[in-house]
Amino acid sequence: MRKNLFGVIIILVGIILLLNANGILDVSIGSLISTFWPSVLILIGLFSLITNPASKTGGLIVFIIGVMFQLRNLDYFNIFEYLEFWPVVLILVGLWIIFSSQNKWQxxxxxxxxxxxxxxxxxxxxxxxxxxxxxxxxxxxxxxxxxxxxxxxxxxxxxxxxxxxxxxxxxxxxxxxxxxxxxxxxxxxxxxxxxxxxxxxxxxxxxxxxxxxxxxxxxxxxxxxx
Structure with a gap:
């Protein structure tokens, strides 16, 4: 499944480049990457949640980070105007510690x-x-x-x-x-x-x-x- 996901991503990139080269899609590759790079984190998080439910907390953390950055890049909602980045990271770390199986073994x-x-x-x-x-x-x-x-x-x-x-x-x-x-x-x-x-x-x-x-x-x- 990992190989299939990587293959799909490569195909999508190829299609975008092909459409752009033929004038069908007029978009700057640099602008596209700078705007949508958080989507990679979102995909990684979703992939982990689907394929590795035993480690779902880690996948959820990556997904949340990706969503926060993507919303900011699309000018929908910028959480960083209200919270500094590092406190958010600490909160996510705390959630990992709480919801990991640590309590199970106390x-x-x-x-x-x-x-x-x-x-x-x-x-x-x-x-x-x-x-x-x-x-x-x-x-x-x-x-x-x-x-x-x-x-x-x-x-x-x-x-x-x-x-x-x-x-x-x-x-x-x-x-x-x-x-x-x-x-x-x-x-x-x-x-x-x-x-x-x-x-x-x-x-x-x-x-x-x-x-x-x-x-x-x-x-x-x-x-x-x-």
């Missing part, structure tokens, strides 16, 4: 992890023999999450919600885990360096993420974390 801290690093750094190790997941939030901070001695038993699957904004996160997992990452990179990204990707027969760690101006890595690690 009573199971032994078998879950919920590190939150804000303008700080955290080194956390979880050695649970019934690891169930949790969440990790890094805002202008960094987290090292060591799961090398943890074991996944319940339904052979655990889920972690990840939110990274202007920060970083490293997750260290055992060699025998299958790690699946889904989410939205908004001027950020992630790297899954594990070797068992796609092997559903192994214990599976599912990571639902929203990454904004930051990044995180998943590594198979056998040494000592400094």
């Amino acid at each position: 009573k199971q801290s032994k078998d879950a992890c919920n590190p939150i690093a804000v303008f700080s750094g955290i080194n956390l190790k979880n050695s649970s023999d019934k690891f169930k997941g949790g969440s990790a939030t890094a805002i202008f901070g960094g987290i090292d999450l060591d799961l090398r001695e943890a074991k996944i038993i319940d339904e052979n699957e655990a889920v972690i919600d990840v939110f990274v904004a202007f920060g970083g996160l490293d997750i260290y997992v055992p060699n025998g885990w299958n790690v699946v990452v889904k989410g939205i990179p908004l001027f950020g990204g992630w790297s899954n360096k594990t070797t068992n990707k796609g092997n559903d027969k192994l214990p599976t760690l599912r990571i639902n993420c929203f990454v904004m101006f930051g990044g995180f890595e998943i590594k198979e690690y056998t040494g000592v974390i400094n």
Whole structure:
């Protein structure tokens, strides 16, 4: 579906360029891009909501940001005349924290992890023999999450919600885990360096993420974390 969406976007761009070249559509490409670039964020948000409902909060945040910028560019409503941009971002971050599955794991801290690093750094190790997941939030901070001695038993699957904004996160997992990452990179990204990707027969760690101006890595690690 990702390939089909990208193909549709390329076709639409080609049609616009073709119509413009033949004088059927008289529009400046530069003006078109500067006016409708927020629509890309709207499409990304909708795509995430449709294809990855487990991480719907991240998709909703990107969708809302895209709508705000698009309304401003079309001169329908400029929210930035009433609110500064950064308070809006903080509100959206707060919504992510509230509606992520973090609250779901509060009573199971032994078998879950919920590190939150804000303008700080955290080194956390979880050695649970019934690891169930949790969440990790890094805002202008960094987290090292060591799961090398943890074991996944319940339904052979655990889920972690990840939110990274202007920060970083490293997750260290055992060699025998299958790690699946889904989410939205908004001027950020992630790297899954594990070797068992796609092997559903192994214990599976599912990571639902929203990454904004930051990044995180998943590594198979056998040494000592400094």
